[in-house]
Amino acid sequence: MCEMRNRRWVLAVFLLCIEFCLRIEAFKFHRTQQTERISGSAGDVLEDDPFGRLKVFVYELPSKYNKKILQKDPRCLNHMFAAEIYMHRFLLSSPVRTLNPEEADWFYTPVYTTCDLTPNGLPLPFKSPRMMRSAIQLISSNWPYWNRTEGADHFFITPHDFGACFHYLEEKAIERGILHLLQRATLVQTFGQRNHVCLKDDSIIIPPYAPPQKMQAHLIPPSTPRSIFVYFRGLFYDVGNDPEGGYYARGARASVWENFKDNPLFDISTEHPTTYYEDMQRAVFCLCPLGWAPWSPRLVEAVIFGCIPVIIADDIVLPFADAIPWEEIGVFVAEKDVPKLDTILTSIPIDEILKKQRLLANPSMKQAMLFPQPAQPRDAFHQILNGLARKLPHDKRVYLKSGDKFLNWTAGPVADLKPW
Amino acid sequence: MKQLTALQQQNRRSNSFRNGSSPLDSTVDGAIKSPATIFWLVIHGLCCLISLVLGFRFSRLVFFLFFSTSSSPSTTTIYSPIQETLPFSIPGRVPVERNMSRVVVGRHGILIRPWPHPDPVEVMKAHKIIERVQMEQRSEYGVKSPRTVIAITPTYVRTFQTLHLTGVMHSLMNVHHDLVWIVVEAGGVTNETASLIRKSGLRILHVGFDGKMPVLWEDRHKLESKMRLHGLRVVKEQRLDGIVMFADDSNMHSLELFDEIQNVRWIGAVSVGILAHSGGSEDGELQMVGGEDSEKEEKKSQVPVQGPACNSSNHLVGWHTFNTQPFLERSARYIGDRAIVLPRKLEWAGFVLNSRLLWEERLNRPVWVREIEEVGTDGEDVESPLSLLKDTSVVEPLGSCGRKIMLWWLRVEARADSKFPARWIIDPPLDITVPAKRTPWPDAPPELPSSSVEKVIITQENTEKRATKNTPRKKRSSRKRKHTTKVLDEHITSTKHSGDN
Numbered sequence: 065m066c067e068m069r070n071r072r073w074v075l076a077v078f079l080l081c082i083e084f085c086l087r088i089e090a091f092k093f094h095r096t097q098q099t100e101r102i103s104g105s106a107g108d109v110l111e112d113d114p115f116g117r118l119k120v121f122v123y124e125l126p127s128k129y130n131k132k133i134l135q136k137d138p139r140c141l142n143h144m145f146a147a148e149i150y151m152h153r154f155l156l157s158s159p160v161r162t163l164n165p166e167e168a169d170w171f172y173t174p175v176y177t178t179c180d181l182t183p184n185g186l187p188l189p190f191k192s193p194r195m196m197r198s199a200i201q202l203i204s205s206n207w208p209y210w211n212r213t214e215g216a217d218h219f220f221i222t223p224h225d226f227g228a229c230f231h232y233l234e235e236k237a238i239e240r241g242i243l244h245l246l247q248r249a250t251l252v253q254t255f256g257q258r259n260h261v262c263l264k265d266d267s268i269i270i271p272p273y274a275p276p277q278k279m280q281a282h283l284i285p286p287s288t289p290r291s292i293f294v295y296f297r298g299l300f301y302d303v304g305n306d307p308e309g310g311y312y313a314r315g316a317r318a319s320v321w322e323n324f325k326d327n328p329l330f331d332i333s334t335e336h337p338t339t340y341y342e343d344m345q346r347a348v349f350c351l352c353p354l355g356w357a358p359w360s361p362r363l364v365e366a367v368i369f370g371c372i373p374v375i376i377a378d379d380i381v382l383p384f385a386d387a388i389p390w391e392e393i394g395v396f397v398a399e400k401d402v403p404k405l406d407t408i409l410t411s412i413p414i415d416e417i418l419k420k421q422r423l424l425a426n427p428s429m430k431q432a433m434l435f436p437q438p439a440q441p442r443d444a445f446h447q448i449l450n451g452l453a454r455k456l457p458h459d460k461r462v463y464l465k466s467g468d469k470f471l472n473w474t475a476g477p478v479a480d481l482k483p484w
Numbered sequence: 485m486k487q488l489t490a491l492q493q494q495n496r497r498s499n500s501f502r503n504g505s506s507p508l509d510s511t512v513d514g515a516i517k518s519p520a521t522i523f524w525l526v527i528h529g530l531c532c533l534i535s536l537v538l539g540f541r542f543s544r545l546v547f548f549l550f551f552s553t554s555s556s557p558s559t560t561t562i563y564s565p566i567q568e569t570l571p572f573s574i575p576g577r578v579p580v581e582r583n584m585s586r587v588v589v590g591r592h593g594i595l596i597r598p599w600p601h602p603d604p605v606e607v608m609k610a611h612k613i614i615e616r617v618q619m620e621q622r623s624e625y626g627v628k629s630p631r632t633v634i635a636i637t638p639t640y641v642r643t644f645q646t647l648h649l650t651g652v653m654h655s656l657m658n659v660h661h662d663l664v665w666i667v668v669e670a671g672g673v674t675n676e677t678a679s680l681i682r683k684s685g686l687r688i689l690h691v692g693f694d695g696k697m698p699v700l701w702e703d704r705h706k707l708e709s710k711m712r713l714h715g716l717r718v719v720k721e722q723r724l725d726g727i728v729m730f731a732d733d734s735n736m737h738s739l740e741l742f743d744e745i746q747n748v749r750w751i752g753a754v755s756v757g758i759l760a761h762s763g764g765s766e767d768g769e770l771q772m773v774g775g776e777d778s779e780k781e782e783k784k785s786q787v788p789v790q791g792p793a794c795n796s797s798n799h800l801v802g803w804h805t806f807n808t809q810p811f812l813e814r815s816a817r818y819i820g821d822r823a824i825v826l827p828r829k830l831e832w833a834g835f836v837l838n839s840r841l842l843w844e845e846r847l848n849r850p851v852w853v854r855e856i857e858e859v860g861t862d863g864e865d866v867e868s869p870l871s872l873l874k875d876t877s878v879v880e881p882l883g884s885c886g887r888k889i890m891l892w893w894l895r896v897e898a899r900a901d902s903k904f905p906a907r908w909i910i911d912p913p914l915d916i917t918v919p920a921k922r923t924p925w926p927d928a929p930p931e932l933p934s935s936s937v938e939k940v941i942i943t944q945e946n947t948e949k950r951a952t953k954n955t956p957r958k959k960r961s962s963r964k965r966k967h968t969t970k971v972l973d974e975h976i977t978s979t980k981h982s983g984d985n
Contacts, residue, residue, distance in 0.1 A: 291618070
């Protein structure tokens with residue numbers, strides 16, 4: 065009798081365990097499924113409409129965080145980091161915006177961290193961590209929503225070279241790591257490289273900003289025959305910062321130059337022609353190698369102009385990877401395979417090349433890469449909102465119970481703690 | 485501090501800055517953390533001094549590798565390249581990375597394959613890919629249902645026939661649409677022309693036309709018109725369906741022309757650029773008064789254009805023609821004359837017709853076209869296809885209303901009595917070369933209208949000399965009559981030298 069009861073207990077406990085484990089597995093599976101939907105069909109996911117699926121509350125920060133910075137240097141509107149400014153403007157007048165924070169699913173903090181420009185136009189990230197910290201301190205003291213979840217339902221746009229690591233040197237960026245206060249928030253950034261410190265698992269990767277009107281103005285008739293095989297314009301050696309080569313682009317760009325500089329199929333040089341956009345439309349393949357950071361606006365330009373992007377950047381994570389089937393559109397070449405680039409490109413079956421061109425001609429693909437003003441359906445703004453909507457509903461566990469604290473407000477380099 | 489960073493950033497060309505500034509960065513951050521950074525500062529200063537002395541950037545990596553004991557978070561490594569060209573790439577130690585990415589930060593080798601030059605097999609493959617891509621583009625964005633192009637070319641056997649006809653032939657061979665080439669030859673069908681055009685691989689109708697080509701330009705223009713009408717009659721007899729265009733043998737055609745003429749309904753007109761050849765006259769640049777829609781807006785001379793003139797709503801209102809008034813005195817009279825060859829008011833080449841105009845049933849044909857048999861009879865001089873129409877306002881202007889020029893007219897001919905080897909083949913090679921100084925120089929113009937053959941011809945001399953091994957001279961000897969005087973002297977001296985050696 066005792067054994068029977070024991071066995072029944074054991075069985076019950078066993079069943080409970082299994083159920084528990086299964087639920088955890090299911091939960092885990094669900095989680096991974098959410099972030100790795102890479103081969104989703106382009107059609108329906110790109111066409112998703114975020115309206116009605118989420119509500120965003122925009123914090124009213126004092127203008128020293130956004131407007132004044134922009135007034136000081138209006139060049140921020142045209143460089144490749146301008147997505148943060150245009151996203152702010154889009155959200156202010158978008159139907160997903162709500163003025164009632166209680167019903168908001170996501171909270172947006174408009175702080176322009178990439179607008180401190182050198183005379184040459186490149187952003188300095190030295191003050192950005194302090195700016196971000198100061199903004200977070202402001203919102204956590206004036207509104208209760210940050211402390212409610214310690215930022216888990218907040219998102220920030222950090223379009224700088226290495227995202228929220230706020231440094232342009234990769235070694236330094238890795239050393240700094242992602243700003244500690246942002247570790248529970250969702251980051252919308254351009255940088256993406258697998259297994260990298262500066263990429264959080266649940267970040268949304270966006271394309272860098274490319275001026276849509278300028279590109280539209282340079283369109284040529286699509287019947288113009290594509291007569292250039294491979295096209296690239298840009299630096300191969302960064303003589304100012306890395307004269308020996310080998311650091312810049314991990315030597316990949318230098319390798320392209322050394323192997324193919326006398327090859328008639330490769331139209332590559334360091335010039336800045338005025339017909340750059342037109343030339344891209346007359347090329348079959350456009351090289352998009354890494355530079356100091358793995359991402360570059362060339363990808364956007366290639367997609368817009370129908371030139372098949374040849375991506376030479378190991379482990380890169382491309383924008384909207386769960387909506388755009390990059391494997392089917394572009395060609396991925398490992399950095400160590402660059403000397404064989406001509407063999408690789410000419411051995412792609414012609415049907416595949418034609419298929420890629422047809423996919424690229426799809427207007428929804430081009431729309432998803434652009435930040436047009438005013439916003440249009442299915443453009444990059446909407447893809448960001450789609451990405452945010454796909455993360456909903458928030459897991460119950462992000463809402464902290466009283467007394468729980470995850471964030472250490474004094475973590476990070478000492479210099480970051482200074483007020484801004 | 486701001487100044488320091490600003491100064492540093494002067495060097496930034498791209499997203500990031502070189503490693504050299506990292507020790508300075510730590511000072512920027514305001515905290516000198518450890519003796520290691522002081523050590524790095526000292527090394528950096530030392531390297532700067534050495535670089536100043538030596539004149540190039542002395543890599544601190546040398547020091548790093550000599551004195552490396554301290555660990556830095558990023559490790560420099562170079563995996564073995566196939567071939568290195570850098571004098572300073574120094575192999576480092578391979579790191580052990582656990583959860584980190586496979587991609588290592590730091591200096592990498594520049595991979596170069598053993599023979600970094602184009603491989604002809606790859607180049608061929610790439611060209612095939614490009615061809616296929618362009619074919620796809622054409623079917624996608626180009627002309628949807630292309631009609632056959634019927635090209636009518638009047639020609640006759642003369643020195644420059646090979647030159648001109650080859651040009652037209654190659655243009656027609658590159659046309660992507662179906663093509664029928666009607667070659668009308670004055671003086672009947674000859675083997676010379678037939679052997680030339682057979683090489684094209686096109687569908688050809690080679691018809692003869694009775695009557696020798698006259699020597700005067702005016703008569704030649706008239707005969708050519710008759711030959712073209714004869715070609716049109718062939719089209720009618722054979723009921724060829726397509727678009728008729730006139731490809732004169734010395735004209736230059738752009739391939740866009742053949743795509744543009746697919747848009748014609750019944751009869752269309754394109755703009756023709758007139759390259760009236762100045763023929764070595766001393767007047768220098770050609771001062772032209774021509775169409776306002778010329779493509780080349782040069783200060784001194786504009787290329788005159790013949791073609792349709794449109795108003796702002798792109799309707800045909802008139803014609804731009806060539807103003808021959810200023811040149812009548814100086815114009816060439818006979819073929820080979822060293823003067824400007826003038827085109828007629830409107831050249832045939834600027835018009836395209838739907839072939840159905842010629843043979844379609846009267847019911848389906850528009851009312852404004854005359855029968856082809858009526859035209860050109862009783863010695864009527866048909867100057868342009870407009871004579872085929874009763875009402876000239878129905879002509880459709882093509883090429884964005886004549887603004888785009890896809891066709892150029894030029895007449896360059898050697899003298900009618902100039903001789904050339906049959907089919908431009910010298911077989912067997914000439915054994916005897918005759919020194920030219922005994923040859924009387926034919927400065928006298930040929931007798932008109934008949935051309936006499938007894939005069940010794942300079943071109944013959946040229947070809948003979950070419951047979952002797954003066955290959956480098958070939959480039960300089962030109963067939964144009966006006967240059968042969970100078971060239972011949974050099975030839976004479978050269979043969980003298982070769983004779984002496």
